[in-house]
Amino acid sequence: MCWTDEFIRELITCPKMVTNPPKETTRAYVNAGMKKTFGLSSIDGHHTFTGFIMQNKFFAENFSIGLIYQTHVEKGGIVLLRCNGKHGGTKQYPHHADFHLHYATAERIAAGQKAEGHIEICNAYATLEGALEYFVDLINVSPGSKDLLITPRKHQLDIFDNEL
């Protein structure tokens, strides 16, 4: 399979729908937190994905939401994207804990490294719920499927509703 950064970006941003809604897993990890997995496919049916939502039970800010591409050609899946909470340092910022994103790169896949090693600080969210909304928009989940992943907002006036 030929990987390029353009192809990775296309996989992340192509319109998607939820094929299997999130369900809580009952694996060993559940002892230390929550994990839900869900299934997605591209609207055109060409690509299949799985996703996960995890949150540590001791530290609410330690969470991760991930998108895994199922290649069907090579064994296993490739983690394309993770939206992480403030779990601790990274190679770029070894002494800081920041909300950050992990992206897969073609260079890392070609080198046989763990795909999602490109890290960017992200200020677009500060909670798991906020990260999930950001993730759903970033990976372009169709409006009809969004409610399967995120809890709809309660009916509440937006202060900027009438802004011209």
Added chain:
Amino acid sequence: MNFEQIIDAVRIGFNNPLSVQEKRKGIYQLFIPVFHEDGDAIDLFFTENNGKFILCDFGLTLQRLSYSYEIDTDNKNAILHKIITENGLTEEEGNIWLETTPASVFNDIMQISHAYAKIGSMRYFKREVIESLFFEMLDDYILSDLSAYNPQKKVYPIPSRDDLEVDYSFSPNGHPVYLFAVKDSSKARLATISCLEFQRANLNFRGWIVNEDFEKLSKKDRSRLTNACDKQFTSFEEFKSTANIFLQREKSV
């Protein structure tokens, strides 16, 4: 407890290329230059338990492993706990920890971070070992324990259709039982198409499926496969337990 003495001991041991920050009251996070393959630093904390200092991860090592690898069998759970025990660690509700003292803390940090890396490397077993074992184990079992039913490998029920290959054929009685070994959605779809084509050709057969893990298939693949075939085994373990019984029933028909 006074954490300054143990934090000072760590700073001296590492000669200062590290940072310690209070995460919560009584919990301190160590930022040391030890990283996972994806560039995230390992998760390591000081806290206290019954008046003693402990190093721990608050479940974050297993959380990270769980991105792409599940501890979902007794065998995997046994391997995990073997790694934990053999490295002198303890696991409690997902938190993997080690008691430490100011005198031994530098060595203990080396030991525990090494162990966390070993646990993380369990994900390498996923593709290379676990997936290949399914077909090997199935083959061994069929040829040894189901030999009475005259198993044949790689059968083409419709000679003109070399795209419709059956993994195993059994002859318990006058009509064959075709078995497909399914481990992913592409094989599930091929098995579905094959069963439907054999029905369309009015072949007298039974279409059976043995799944590596039925739950791994998508809902639609499970639905299509279930509707097309005659019998499904949801796992290899289930197949080993009951295949002989079902083949005996076919024999008595």
